Amino acid sequence: MPVWPRQPQARVYFGAVGKNQTMLVLPFKMKLAWDKRRTIEKFSIHEKAHDSAARCFARIADAYDDKQRAELGIDLFGGCLNVRPMRGGSEYSMHAWGIAIDFDPERNQLKWDKRRARLARPDAETFWTIWEDEGWTSLGRTRDFDWMHVEATRGR
Numbered sequence: 001m002p003v004w005p006r007q008p009q010a011r012v013y014f015g016a017v018g019k020n021q022t023m024l025v026l027p028f029k030m031k032l033a034w035d036k037r038r039t040i041e042k043f044s045i046h047e048k049a050h051d052s053a054a055r056c057f058a059r060i061a062d063a064y065d066d067k068q069r070a071e072l073g074i075d076l077f078g079g080c081l082n083v084r085p086m087r088g089g090s091e092y093s094m095h096a097w098g099i100a101i102d103f104d105p106e107r108n109q110l111k112w113d114k115r116r117a118r119l120a121r122p123d124a125e126t127f128w129t130i131w132e133d134e135g136w137t138s139l140g141r142t143r144d145f146d147w148m149h150v151e152a153t154r155g156r
Contacts, residue, residue, distance in 0.1 A: 017096035027061040030077040073104025100151040108148035117147035
């Protein structure tokens with residue numbers, strides 16, 4: 001399992017924001033969360049997070065069939081690389097390095113807690129375990145908000 005840095009050390013570990021990107025080819029098609037008529041087969045991610053994320057997506061493909069992925073919303077791509085500050089802050093978002101991935105933002109809104117977020121339900125347990133096995137952090141599971149988001153850090 002990779003040992004990811006804590007968020008404040010992201011710049012040292014991953015380098016300049018928006019750089020060192022590579023394409024991750026997905027084992028299943030995902031729909032764009034903001035335009036569900038469009039699908040993607042790959043997306044840009046930081047090269048240091050690539051292999052770990054590829055292993056996660058392969059395990060997700062094995063664990064959930066198309067119907068189950070659609071029910072959970074883990075077939076809805078909400079973004080990865082996006083050079084911007086954190087919402088409501090001045091520090092860079094983990095998306096600025098392409099080390100955070102969002103799933104189904106509509107049903108897992110930023111401020112929603114486990115009572116409302118779709119990915120907080122028990123049928124998502126395997127999904128989260130897959131990411132956690134690779135050392136990724138879920139803000140939903142660690143801080144009970146932003147359940148759409150998983151990142152290649154050990155949190156704050």
